[in-house]
Amino acid sequence: MSQHQSIVVDVRDLPLSVDEALREVRHPRAGAVSLFVGTVREHDEGREGVTRLDYSAHPGAVDRVQALVDEVAGRPQVHGVYAVHRVGTLEVGDLAVVCAVAAEHRAEAFDGCRHLIEELKSTVPIWKRQQFEAGEHEWVGL
Numbered sequence: 539m540s541q542h543q544s545i546v547v548d549v550r551d552l553p554l555s556v557d558e559a560l561r562e563v564r565h566p567r568a569g570a571v572s573l574f575v576g577t578v579r580e581h582d583e584g585r586e587g588v589t590r591l592d593y594s595a596h597p598g599a600v601d602r603v604q605a606l607v608d609e610v611a612g613r614p615q616v617h618g619v620y621a622v623h624r625v626g627t628l629e630v631g632d633l634a635v636v637c638a639v640a641a642e643h644r645a646e647a648f649d650g651c652r653h654l655i656e657e658l659k660s661t662v663p664i665w666k667r668q669q670f671e672a673g674e675h676e677w678v679g680l
Contacts, residue, residue: 544618544640545611547604549595549664551626554633563618568640571618572651576635578628582678587671593625593634596663606657610650615642621654623664635659 546562556575563571580588603621611619618640628634637658639650665679 543611543616544620545607546620546622547600547607548622549599549603549625550622551624554622554624554636556633556636559620559622559636559638562620563638563640565617565640567642568617568647569642570644570647571638571640572644572647574635574637574651574655575633576655578630578632578634580630582668585670588630588668589671590630590669591628591634592667592669593623593628594665594667595623595625599623599663602662603658606654606662610639610654613641613646613650615646616650617641619650619654621658623658623662625664 544562578591582588607619607621610616620638623635637651637655639647641647665677667675667677669675
């Protein structure tokens with residue numbers, strides 16, 4: 539395995555893979571990988587009955603994710619960063635976002651992954667339209 543740092547960034551309409559994330563961030567100097575997997579749940583903000591989500595992304599969303607990944611990748615002892623968000627129609631249980639950070643030690647991996655997902659969710663222009671059992675819908679993140 540080479541000593542290069544692995545960086546993967548994408549916003550895609552294909553199913554996400556935890557195995558892909560782990561494979562992509564593997565590095566011989568990394569003793570820890572922190573992984574965050576966001577899934578579609580059947581409720582939101584106390585409201586039950588979510589049946590699916592439709593994710594949309596601004597054309598500049600990938601650039602914003604890239605900037606966040608570059609920031610985390612620049613931290614000491616970080617050897618791999620992966621951040622991929624799904625767009626399109628997702629059912630309950632589907633993976634919506636996968637982030638992984640490989641670092642020499644667990645503290646750097648945990649800190650990097652937490653920062654990555656928190657900033658991704660709060661700053662990247664990706665929106666979801668929630669569909670409910672009764673046929674209603676609502677937009678989140680606009």
